[in-house]
Amino acid sequence: MIDFTIPAELAAERDRVRAFVADKIVPYERDPRLTSHGPTDELRQELVELARAEKLLTIQAPTALGGRGLTHVEQAVLYEAAGWSTLGPVAMNCAAPDEGNMFLLSKIANPAQTERYLRPVIDGHQRSVFAMTEPDGAGSDPGQLATTATFDGENFVIEGRKWLITGANGAKTWIIMALLGDNPHLPAGPTLFLTDDDRPGIVIERTMNTMDRNYVAGHCVVRFDNLALPKSALLGEAGQALRYAQLRLAPARLTHCMRWLGAAERAQSIAIDHAKTRTAFGKTLGEHQGVSFMIADNEIALHQCRLTIWHTCWLMDQGEKARHESSMAKSFVSEELFKVADRCVQILGGIGVSDETVVEMIFRDMRPFRLYDGPTEVHKYAIGRKVLR
Template identity: 75%
Template sequence: MIDFTPPRETLALAAKVRRFVAEEIVPYERDPRLTQHGPTDDLRREMVARARAAGLLTLQAPARFGGMEFSHLDQAVIFEAAGWSTLGPVAMNCAAPDEGNMFILGKIASEEQQERWLRPVIEGRERSVFAMTEPDGAGSDPAQLKTEAVFDGTHYTINGLKWLITGVNGAKTWIIMAKLLPHDFGNDGPTLFLCDGDTPGIEIERVMNSMDRNYVEGHGVVRFRDLKLPASALVGEAGAAFRYAQMRLAPARMTHCMRWLGAATRAHVIALDHARRRTAFGKPLIEHQGVSFMLADNEMALQAARLAIWHTCWLMDRGVKGRHESSMAKASVSEALFAVADRCVQILGGIGVTDETVVEMIWRDMRPFRLYDGPTEVHKYAIGRTLNHKGTGMTALFEDAA
């Protein structure tokens, strides 16, 4: 049976989250600590304290760490509510990259590693980074990984250059992906390592200027220069980084979609209110066909995006890996929600390109969503490959039923 009604307790919690974000976090959108490079860590800590006091901090965490350990579908409803402000997920500690890093460390890190590196992030006391992307190497094609690790049987030595690494300034928990070179002590290949952000050998060269400013401390360029780590820094198995990244990808794609759905919905509400109040040529804007059509397109896009997210989450809750479905959802939702934000700017007219409303900030922050966790074109390529080998999902569904 297909039932699109979320549990009553989930809806009640989502309403509480929405009120909290609207009343306590939205005012921070005018805070000078929301800089070109995103919220400062000081601003993050202040907002986290508010979420902690409201009982809304890191709700998605595993139960053993005091969280509610949501199903994917429950998470979709709650994260959409948190996304009403682009600062909402930061306050509630469910923003990227921390949310995805918490997920993967909860799956593959040892108990000792989880206590040292994961618990402080879950509790909102520290931040984390995932250092994979490189200027001339790993990106949408992680197989081009160039950062190298050498193992001498006791220590790993890592050298390489990374960029677009979110939140590097002040982050404590670092997950580093490097290509472990062949050695005499075990497996080699792409591998994940854990270390502290102030470990000698980590050089933060600069913070990049980018069009979005919703990620804490922005995106950095980092050089690893003879970074020396003990054998205990290995996370999971050597050579298994791509497999672990795949484990993280589908859920992370969906949480991006959930949060941005909330932001796009807010932009739509602002544009709708403006269209009802603003007049032109003798009547409200919403009574002009051109504007009403844009609002109708928004409403349809938001509904379709929500259903794509919920369907993929429903599958993952039933044990399906959801790579194909999450690729379809990420590609379609990111394109649709950016179009929603763009139409909202158009409906608002002159004020739409100013900071008189939050729509301009949502538009800028949302544009990179079409790139993060895989650009649309990479997802379409993956979808096409699946079609070539397996056919469409609905075809397989009917064949299974037959």
């Protein structure tokens, strides 16, 4: 059965989330603590407490860990509402990378790891990082992983360098991917490790300057210098990191799409208001066909993106892995929403490239969406291989 009806209870909660973000969170978009490297931890904590007061904090978490255990479709509806401001998901603790990390840890962390590393993130008291991407290759192709781990039966020692590690500054829960070498104790291969931030050997070299500023504490270059971890730091099974990464990435691609759909909607609403009131050559901008067609193209794109997201979420809720569909959704939605943001800048004209509205920030923050969690070209390559197989 095909049914696109949003249940009344979910629709009401969507409206409540949108109102919360519009009324309580949007004013913080002018806060000086929203820096060129993203929100500071102080700002994040203030936003988190606002969401906590409204009982909107980490609603996606499993019910056993205090969340609502949302379905993927329910997430799509509520995350879109949260994305009305890029600070909305930060406040509600459903922003990247924490949202994806919480999902992964809820699936593979053991009970002791859950209490020590996952629960404080779910409770909004600390942040997490996923340290995989490397300057010399590992990223879209994790098979080029160069960070190494050795194991003597009691302790692991990790050596290597990572970059574009989102939120590393100030994060407490670290998920690290390294290539475990041959040893007589455990299977070799790409492996995940879980640790605290205060371990000697975790060196944050610098925060990178990037065009986006919607992630808490920005993106960092990190070095693991003789990082010694106990056997208990092993996350899941040795040699299974690539499988676990896929477990994390498929839903994470979709949650990116959900949040950015809300931001694109916001940009469209600002462009529409401008087109209704700004005049040129004797009539409003919206009465000019060139502008009205851009608004129409945006409306079509937003609708197509929403349906694409919902369909993939529905498949996942039926128990499908939906890797093929999530790749299609990520590549299509990221490209289309960037076009939406670009057209909004064009409609706004001069103020579109200024900070007079939030549209220029959405445009800059949206551009990297075409890259993270897999560039469009990588997804299209995977899609093509599957179709031709």
